[in-house]
Amino acid sequence: MPSRLNLPPITRILIITLLSQSILNAAIRYRQWTDESSIVVPYLILVPQLSLIYPWTFLTTTLVESNLFTLGTAGLTIFYGGRYLERAWTSAGFAKFLLVVSIIPNVLSFAILVILFSITGDMRWTLTSINGSIPLQISFLVAFSQLVPSHTVTLFRGIVSLRVPRFPLIHVLTVFLLSLTPLLSIASVLLVTSAFLTSWTYLRFYKSAFPDLETSQTSTLRGDASETFAFAEFFPSPVKPLVAAVSNQIFSVLVSLRICTPFSAADVSASRGETFVQRSAPGGARAEAERRRALALKALDQRLNNVTAKATSKAQPPPSGPSSGVPVQAQPNSQPAMLGETPYQPDREEAK
Template identity: 60%
Template sequence: MPPRLNIPPVTRIVLAVLGLQSLSSIVIHRGRSNVVIEWLTLVPQLSLFYPWTFVTATLVEENLVSLAIAGVTLFNGGRYLERAWSSKEFAKFLLVASLVPNVLCFLLLITMFTLTRNEDWTLTTINGTIPLQISFLVAFSQLVPAHTVTLFRGVLSLRVPRFPLIYIGLVTAANLTPWISGASLPLAIFGFLTSWTYLRFYKTVFPDLDSSQPASMRGDASETFAFSEFFPAPVKPFVAALADQVFNMLVAMRVCTPFSQADISAAQGNNFHQRLRARRRKSGG
């Protein structure tokens, strides 16, 4: 008897919506590459009457290759993160990682049209799981920051926090081809910034039951999840200095609250327990 696939509920729903919407898009586009589906994908000039597309367009892929990649990513990443965080917290993360990058990309395209008066900007389609894919990489960087992935039989070893920037580099290269939408690169960048900001400052964290920490906390104050940790060592000090200036400005505007030493200690301890629980759930313990 084949092993039963144990897919958590939110991941199951997301995969079903991805398949239904993407296959609908592929069928509609068959032999008609210039068709715009304003009720399925987000198109700045056409989709304001379809507000749900600001969220649902993220789960629309327009060819079978990208659909297969998205399906594998959401299946494996979704199962891991939903078990590590709970279904409720995972659903909130998906909502933020879908809605905010789409809105920011929408505003960017409108701004480019305003500056250039080129209507192509407002007819650019915004869709695809790119914001979710890079958001998963950011989330893994939080949960397993010291984990190293070895490639090509040991020739290349990379820590998990390096993957978001590598992903942005791959999207940048693919953006020079007709294979993906012109909105893909902004979506990758906005997905990276949105997911890190949410996990760093806003996501609710439930500490280990055996600890003396509060019933819940927000954000992740650990040094291993600082913004500069995603960058190579030579540029890390410059990124850290710039990030500190931006953070100080946000604190002055009362958008963010400075972390205390207690917050940092609690985050480090809680991250350890989160990673331990994730491993146990993955192994079925």
């Protein structure tokens, strides 16, 4: 990609992989296409009946699109959404998020299709292709809902105004409607639903809340206990109480199974405070980390000066007598100089 686009490394790799795999898939399908059968590439795309011997397809299938419409949508999503999130979370945090929201929805969709085949005996369930960047699209929207929950998007010159947490549910409904057309299959509905739940669960309970450089904060704090990121906040106000009641019951079951851990009072207070770096805009976490790093370096500088001053005072023997006619006056109130500073003492006039 051209350097002038200023894309972070993981986002650049995603776009290159998306284009290369989608073009390769289209070329193979075009070369082997016939009127009698549809062609799938089981070593690139996850197909329950054919891809078990290609386990890497649980990851690669997320970056394979089957038509120009979905390819364009995927490219724009990764270009804008990936660039924003990678700068907000760092490349390592963004890469972990991508692995979680890519592999888990594919595995869940694979399992559901196999269960449907076991119940109905219809072979078409296991021949359904599970591919596309839909898990990334819905997961990015969930992440934006966490980072900027109060941001409002205005559409059609102010006719429609929606808060960011409303977009994941709209995306789920859009995918469901498109699955009724030839553009998307039933697997897309399974992917968008499972990715919605997976991304929210990961960000809510498991993702590290502070970057590694935040040494003054506890590094074990995970998830987001804020009320603005509760599961019910994705739904309209009339159904929020019902969704909250159901989600609380499910959460209680997960806690009893030790899958999730209840938030402590410290987690809740941290999520409400200004020190919750995960909720900051891109650049805010980096600036705060640089400030804390500068303070740590300053404290280390002071400690090194104290140690150096003590070692010097022990190594030098006391003066046995005046070595010249010029008396030497002790300065008991002088302080050791900081590293990188030059102490200034005025020249004394010789005694006449």
